[in-house]
Amino acid sequence: MTVKPRGQSWQASVSYKGTRYRKDFATKKEAEIWKLETLVAFKSGRNPFEETAKAVPTLREHVAAVAKVHWGPMKSATKAIQTATNTINILGPDRLVDTLRPADIDVVKLHFQDRGRSPKTANRHLATLSKLVDYAVRYGYLKTGFKSGITRETQGRMRYFSEDEITEMLDYCDGAGDELLKDYILVSLDTGFRQGEVMKILVKDIGRDNIWTFDTKNGKNREVPLTARAKEILRRRIIGLGRNDRVLPPTASWIADHWGEMRKTLGHGGEKDYVPHVLRHTFCTRLLECGVDIKTVQELAGHDNLTTTQKYAKSSPDRKIRAIEALSRAS
Template sequence: MSGPYRLSYQFQNASNQASLRALLDRYVDVLWEPGSHKYNVTSFVGELDEILLGAEFSEFTDEMLDTLTSALRKRGNSNATINRKMAALSKLLKKAQKMGDIQSLPEFKRLKEKAGRIRFLEPEEENRLFAAISEKSELYGRFCIFLIDTGARLGEGIGLRWQDMNQDRVTFWLTKSGKSRSVPLTERAAAAIQASERRRRGPFTNIVQAKFRAAWNEAKQEVGLGAEPDVVPHILRHTCASRLVQGGIDIRRVQTWLGHQTLQMTMRYAHLASGDLDVCVPVLEHAARVKAG
C-alpha cells in the first residue's frame, strides 16, 4: 500500500478478514436505527475506511487506531469530533468481535475535550433568520419554530408522527440516546405542527435534511450570519436550552427536556444561570458588616 498513511498490518488468519466498510454494511442496520445519527455513523466509518485505504483485517491493532487519530487531527478534526467518530467505530468493532469477525481490539480512550463557548440565537437574530428561511419555504420556517421551542434534534423533528402527539405535548421516539422523551408545546410550536398537511405521516416528514440545510445556509448568508461557523441548525437546540436556563429552570429539568444521558452534557449551559448567584451577595455583605461591628 502507498499513500500518506502507509500500512503494514499482519493478520493471524488471512482467510477471515474484513474492511471497516464491509463490517458496516453487515451490522449498520442492527446497531443503529434509521435517522440522522445512522447517516452520520455511515459517514464517519466511511471516512475511517478511506484513511485505512480499505484495508482488510482480522484484528484491529493499536497501530491502526493511532493511524486514524493522527489522520483525523491532520484533517483538522477537534478532539470532540474524533471522540464521536471513535465511539461509532468502537461500537461497530465490538459487535464484529462478538460475532467472531475479528479477534482482538485495542483500548479506546476518550480524548480530552475543550469546553468551548456555546453559540445561541438572540431574539433579533432569530427573527431575521426565520423570516429569511420562511421566504424560501413556509414549511421550513415552521420547522425552525418547532425546533427552537422544543429543543428537538433535526432527525427527531423530521421523524415525528401524528400519533406521537397528545393534546399539548409530543413524544420523540427516535432519539440519539435510544430513550423516548415527551415535552410540552408552546403555542407557536403547536401552531407550527397544526399547519402541516394531515395526509402525510407526520408534520415534517417530507423535509429532506440536505435541502433544509441548503436553505438554512442561504438564509444565513442573506441575514449577515454567513461568517459564523456555529450558526448551524443545531443552534436551535442550544438556543432552547439556553433560554430555559436563563429563565430560571433548574439544570436537572433542562437535562430531562433535552434528553441528555448525563448531567455533564447539560452543565455546558449552567453558566447562563449565573444571575441566580445575585442572592448570595446580601448574605456575604451581612456577614462582613457583622464582622466589622
C-alpha cells in the same frame, strides 16, 4: 485455498470445516508445500494443529464479526460499521488481528492529523480501534489489550441564538413572507426537537397540551408540553390535513434552501455554526436561564446522558451574573 505474497514473505491459507488457517513462509515453495501437506492431513481426517489452535482472522473479517455482536444491534449500526471500516483501511484490512500493536494508535492519529481533521474525528476512529482490540482479547487473538489513546478535545462555548438574533430571524420571515420558515423556527425553539423530529411531526402526534416524537437519536419516545405559541402554530397548520399528514417543512433540502437564503440576507453566510440545530441548543439554554433544573431540561431535550445537558449550562455568561445577583439579594 491460496498462496500469495504478503510483504517480504508468502502466506498460505487453507480452509477446513469453516475455519481458515494461515501461515507465513520465507519462500513461495515452502508455502505451497505447507498448503499441500495440510490439505492431505485434513482429507485423511487428521487436524495437524493443536486442539487449542485458533484461526486468526484479518482485520476485515474481525470487523464483520464484531459488527454482528456489537454494532449490529445499535441504532447507529451503519455509521459505526463504516467508521470501523475506515479505521482498518488506514491500518491495512488484510492484516491479521494478532498483529495489532499500540503503535497502530499513532498511525491512526497521524492519518487524521496530516489531513487536518479534528480531534473529534480521530477520537471516533480511535474508539473503534479500542473496541476491536477488546474483542481481539476476548476471542483470544491478543493476549493483552492496550489503551486507545483518545485525544483530549477542547470544549468551546455552546452556540445558541441570542434574543436579538431570534428577533432578526422572525423579522426576516415577516418581510420575506416566509411563514412556513417562521413557524419552523418557533416550533423548534419551543419544543427543542431536532430537525428530523420537526419534519416528522404528524397531525396525530399533536395532543391538547403536548406533542410527542420518536427520538431520532436515542430511539425512544419523548413527550413535550406545548407552549401557547406552539399550540397556535400547530393547530393552524393542521387545518385541512389528514391524521397521518406531516405538519411542517417536508424535506431537509427545503429547510436548507430557505435557511440558507435567510442566513445570507442577514449577513451570517460566513458563520459555520449559524445552523438550524442551534435552535435546539437555544431551547435548552433558555430553559436553564429561566431557572429550570437541569434534570428536567435533560428529560425535555431527550438527552440520554446528563453530561450532554450540562454543556448547555455553560452557554450563557449571564446566568452566572444573575445567580450572584440572586445570592446578593438573599444575603
